[in-house]
Amino acid sequence: MSKKIGMFNSNDIKIEAKTPLYQGFFKMVRYDFKHKLFAGGWSDTVRREIFERGHAVAVLPYDPDTQEFVLIEQIRIGAMATSDNPWLIEVIAGIIDEGETEADVCCREAEEEAGIVLRQLSKATSYLASPGGTTERIHIFMATTDATTASGIHGLDHESEDIRVHRVAEKDALEWLENGRIDNAATIIALQWFFMHKKVLLKNWSQV
Template sequence: MNKLKPFPTFTKNDVKLTKTAPLYSGFFELIDYQFSHRLFDGGWSSSVKREVLERGHAVAVLLFDPILDEFVFIEQFRIGAYATSESPWLIEIVAGMIEKDEAIEEVCRREAFEEAGVTIKRLHKALSYLSSPGGTTERIHIYVGEVDASTAHGVHGLDHESEDILVRRATKLEAIDWLNEGKIDNAATLIALQWFLINEQKVRNTWHENT
């Protein structure tokens, strides 16, 4: 019986980075990358040129009240949704960029207060993922934050960041309906909510053990 040839497992050491050059610097940065990499069948690729968006890394927090069994979402305008969505006002979870030397959990708590007016009691790390690795280096860190949903209401955000953010509370069934109806269609919120629905008992057990 013929065995299939095992394919290699590659790392950063299997990439030859020959050039990085800035193309644009504004709210985001655009960098020109030129490189080659090892091929699965052996040898090396030809030189590849890609423009990569450097926008830093971010944290996003699904706010959940285990007593009321409710989520706290936010709604805000997103220019990136303007071209393809019926409404560019999106239902999201709170999120923010991670500044240099800033602890991720500090960002979680800050953004929850700035965007939803709530205080996080406990945090549970869910996962992290690359938002669009074909064109940006950005990695998103997803957390679940325990909150008192009864304190969540009103409009929030920072004026100097042009934020106008509406708080939206939802039961679990309402949130599932929003998923199924396509009312939630941004990656961080989709991933966080689906992860929670799979792992809810694990989160509750962890919080109960740490009470």
């Protein structure tokens, strides 16, 4: 392993300009910057257009009694370019608004998108969605819920949401991971984290 991994940090970048390009449902900003080089010295000015949509949470509700996840299905227009079916199976997720905590968003979105109440909430991990083109960081949570209350169609009209709720058995979710039925990052990461840490997670939940 190289001894120089992690040799740079944010202090090794010079932001020369930040130019707003578009402000609508989302925002685009152009960054002009220089950065230190591995071989020494500084780069020429680099120009990148960056998609800024804020940061988000994604929560995977699980019912230990029924051994089911609560997942949602909705249309994602960005999936059309590479998928025959742009209605995706996803975890519950939402943007963190100003003044909200990550836990607040988990609970709000669970009610808005699935009509369920979260019980125990555990932070799993966080990741950068696509740092070459967006600043977004997504925080992944696990939660317990009563899956028997999950049904119907949900979402906010003013956000043009049309969301169908699914109760999904563990074995089915695992099969969908393996055969590619689930192919969006937040859902893959959340389910993989659950299956990797299931034993410890359930033990911790049972002790609360």
